[in-house]
Each structure stands twice: as C-alpha cells, then as structure tokens.
Amino acid sequence: MFRGMFSIPQGSAVQPTDLLPIPLTEDSAEEFRALCWVVYALPNEIHLQSTRGADIPRLANAAKMCHKYTLPVFEGWALDMIRNQCQPGSLDYLKTCPSDILHTLMGLALLCNHGRLLSLVETNWIFRARSGELPCNSALAAGEKYNRRQFLADVYYHLNKQLYASNLSSGQAFSDLNLTDQQLLRLLSGHALLSNFWYHLRRDPLPHYPAIGCMSHHICILVWTATPWASTEGSDVLAGLNSARSYVASTLSARCALQ
Template sequence: MEEKTFERGRDETYYFDDGDCMFLVDGVLFKLHKAFLNRDPESMFFGMLNIPQPKILDAEPVKLTDDSAEEFRALCWVLYALPDAIHIQATANAEIPKLLKIAKICHKYTLAKIETWALDMLKIQCKPAEGSPGCLAACSEDLLVEIMTRAFDANHIPLRHIIEETWLSRLDAGEISYRTTLTAGEMQGWIKFSTRVYTRLNKKLSGTRLPTANPFSHLDLTDGQLLRLLSGSMLLSNFWSHFRRNLPREDECTDHPWNCLAPWNRLAWSDSSDIWAGLHAAYKAIGTEHRDRCTGLYINQTLRTFSVTLVESFFGPQS
C-alpha cells in the first residue's frame, strides 16, 4: 500500500522519531510516546490508544478536531516537562497562558489530575498575598473571563472564590463593566455571583438621579440584563414595603400592641436598596429585650431566608 504524504509540518519539539503514536492537530504533526499519554487510565487518550488498530503511519495520524496546535503543544509540555519546569509554575515566573491552555485541553480529554494541577497553579498566581495583589487585580476582562471559565469547567471551588471576590472588588472600583460581568455569570449559570452583581446595581440605581431620557444607558446592560435588574428591583421594593407594614403575631404573644407593634413602629427603616443592612440594623435597634418576642423572631426568620428571596427576586424560584 502506497503511503500518503502530508503538506503539513512536524512539530519542532514534540515529534519524536521513536514515538509510537501520531496526532494531527491544527495542521501540525505530533509524534509522541503512548507511555506518557497512558498514565491516566481515566483519560480519553487511554481508551483511544488502547483500541486495537493498524499501525499508525505519518500519512494517517489520529486527527484531533477543535484543538489548536498551541493547546496540544501545552499538553505535550506538561506531559514531558522536567521537575524544574514544573516548579516554576508555582512561582512568580509562572506562564499563565500556558496553564490556561493545559487546563482547557485536559478538561476536554478528561486528564483530571493534570487539569487540577494547572488550576492549583493558577490559584497560586491569582490569590492575593503579602506584597502581591494577585494576577487578577490588573488583568484584562478577557483573561478574567478565561480563568473563570476554566475554574468552572473543573468546579475548582477555591479558585472560583478568589475570582468572585476579586471580580466584585474591581467591579466596585469601576475597572470592569457590569455587562461583561453579568454576561460571564450568565454563561456559567453562576446565579449566586450574578445576584451579588444585580444587588450592587440596584443600590447604584437608588443613589443616582436618573434623567428622563435614556435613564439606564449609563449602565450599558443588554436588554435582558436591564429587564432582570428592573423586575428584581421592583420585587425587592415590594417585599420590603410589605415586610415593614406587617408584623405577624406569635400564638403565645399576649400583649402584641404594646410590646411588639409599638417598638416595631418606632424603627427607622432604610430604603430597599440594601435590605440586608436594613434587617441587621432593625435587629440591633430592637434591643435584647425584644429578641424573643414577635419583633425579634420575625426579623431573625427573615434574615435566615432572605438570601433565597434575593436570588428569586432576580432569577425566579430555583428548583
């Protein structure tokens, strides 16, 4: 059988003459060693390379689609890297773009252990430390979204937490747009994060004198985001209004008008832009003598459930 030829180049680094498996990625040929790809029995490569098949020739390599040569090269790097190169990724000289490529391609091919390692290294770079605010403090919006995506792919909770707090801090400082932030949250279905953003926007609206012409243009939201914000704001305002007017009476309460309603009506209520703060202020203001009466019990019960109310105001009931 006549061997086919390719008008494609061999990778300069990861084409080993003694390799025993061949891949064609984005027009580039990689010739690797099965032993390096077979170390994780749960990976897709393990199954791919252990299916009985004819000898792989240069003319007929395994074709990997939807991967870039740079991403596959990053995978090869981590498979063949020596300890000193691996160690550098935990230092200030880490290669963040390479770590992101590794995390992305390892997620696709279920190389979970390497994916977790790459994200652990990213966490080191992202986490604020003494003398360093972390790489997220001044990175571009695109890089922030990319790191967020990789953290969500693997459900890397520690990295997600760092991303959330740093992102919101930069949002408050006006360094990142609300549109980008909410779009990223929507793409990942990150409702808790998005709720915190909408809560900030609701407070921003409350403290801003809006013009009658194009009153919300300064927010630069999509139509869907603006609708969610305004409907959520209305629902929270409605909730707060009814909460303040309706103090339920506990069954065992015998002097409700004097010892419950009277101190309740004397409370100085805040507006609905920060209900959390309003609830805590009211609970503090009633004093210890009313904590076990209708007033304290009602506020305390509302505090316990308000996180659900807040989410449902912007996103509806959650299953």
C-alpha cells in the same frame, strides 16, 4: 505520550495519513500546545510557574486539556499553580487580571470541580465590579453562561444600588450600563420587587403570630415601630434588613418582630 490516545474517526471514506492528520475535536492549536508544554516542560519552566512570571492563560489551557484527556497529576499541578497565584497575599493575580481571564478561570474551576479557585474568582470579580474597575456586563455574561445564580444576584444587586446613585436623564436612559435587553429587564424587575418589598415591610402593620408564643402583641408593635431602619431609603435593602434584625434580636420579647 500520545500513542493510541486518538482513535481513527469512524465512518470516514478517507483514512487519515501523515498528510491527513486525525482531527482533534474542539481543541485549538494553542490548547494542544499547552498540553504538550505541561507534559514536557523543563525544570526551570516548572519553577517559573510558582513566581510572578507564571503564565496563567497557558496553565489554564493545560489544566483544561489534562482534564479532558485524563491526566490528573498534570491537571492537579496546573490548578495548584493557578490557585497559588490567586491567593490573597503577595501575588494576588486576580486583583489585576482582565475580565476575560476571570471568565476563563471561572469556567475552568467549574470544569475541574475546584471550589476554592471558583470562590476566589467570584469574590475578586464582585469586588472589582463594585469598585468600578471592571464592567458589570462582563460579569453578567460569565454568570449567565455558567448559571452562577448567587454570583448573578450579587452583580444585579450592585447595579440596583447604582440606580439610586445615578442621575439618569430621559435621553440617556440606561445606556451607560451596557446591558442587553434581557439583562436590563431583569435589573428593573428586581429593582421594582425590592422597592415594593422595602416599602411594605416598613409601613404595613406587623402581623401577629400567636402560634410562636406571642402573648403581648403590643410589645412587638412597639419594638417594630422603634426599629432604627437604615436611612438608605431602599438603595441597600440588605443593609436595612441587617440593621433591623440586629435591633430586634436584642429584644427577645418581641416574638412577632423576630418572626
């Protein structure tokens, strides 16, 4: 299996021997054991991976190593077994696994370009963070590491709603959020921008857009004034926008409001 896979390091004064093995750069012993396991696994071990007894961390290490060493059949099998455990239904591994496994699976899905697995990981992580089951700071750390901007936006938006619901004291400040200084700055900046947008959207005069065919702007103003804004007072801007959009869309004559 491994004959010729690893070349002798170049420029080394001492040539590798049985006593000086060839180093495997960036591969841990655990990861390499997982690679050996997936290649030589017995039939009963293979079958076990399609049941609740599946070893997801070992499968993840195996998929990572098979991707690195170009073993697509083994890589595909390991990813399929992981995805099957993560599907909504009887197994639903992602609903109970710790955040460090979610972090690992997010990186693996991106490495192997597995969009379905990535979507399952992010959706479940956001759900569990919103329910308070998992801390948001672990989700933010993963989103920052892998530059998942929409994922980060969803987590920060949840934290933004928490700011409205929390009873903050001057001594406590934001310490309970367990955010880094940079993360807290992003949260508070986004909170200020959303609050400012929400305030002006509801209170500023509705602009006139004659270029889109508005002939009776007073109708647009009447519709806009009567729009039933959500009573969230900015704690959930998206809910408020969706409520306003649904109402305005039902009145096709209010062209400027639709704009």
